[in-house]
Amino acid sequence: MEEGMVTKIRENLERIQERIETAASSAGRNPAEIRLVVVTKAQPVEVVGAAITAGAVCLGENYAEEAVAKMGALGKSPNLEWHMIGHVQSRKARLVCNSFDLVHSLDSIKLAERYNQFAGEAGRKLPVLLEFNLGGEETKFGWPAWKEEYWEDLTPVIEEVTLLANLQVMGLMTMPPLMADPEQSRVFFRRLKQLQQYLVQVCPQVDWRELSMGTSADFEVAIQEGATYVRVGQAILGPRPAR
């Protein structure tokens, strides 16, 4: 493994951790409530290995097969978590269920039922977050929630998801439209927080504590608005190689 790469990533991790702490303080929050997901999608396995050596403990991947290949190459380590943050096709549900510690991107009842089945077969409970589309972009996945009047319509199906015995619903996730200025993301992060408060009201039997929001471009704003997971790739690992 290249020594220089580890050093560079370790410096970046420290810098991001400092920025997380500053953002948390600016909002009167405890930085320990905020966990950093290092997004390794499209990065070669050497870079992922270097990130682990540099101290990354929670990795985010978007593509099931790519991630599973990396897991195989790097081997299991007890303190390392793999998080699925991308849209999952239903035929990949079993692979995801068997390989990941937390799914941020649960976006349909069909997928929820599949995860529930496979988690049951594996004798485990799969922790999941529900992904919401707050910007109304057609290219984005997630439960449609960009108008408040949709929230009530979504409630029955969300309740159905929360009743699946082998899923552990832990919170919400969003990926807002790409904005030129991080301040422009604030409205979407605030919206996810409001949606969380709504779900606490209508599905109080679920612990909706987690809010997964914010990337390299806007994680500090997301923390000010209540993020408990931030998903940061490029600011730690550099630009992703072309796929």
Ligand SMILES: *Cc1c(COP(=O)(O)O)cnc(C)c1O
């Ligand atoms: C790629 C990705 C990120 C990280 O983006 P960066 O710009 O590398 O920080 C976060 N969340 C999701 C869902 C992603 O697909």
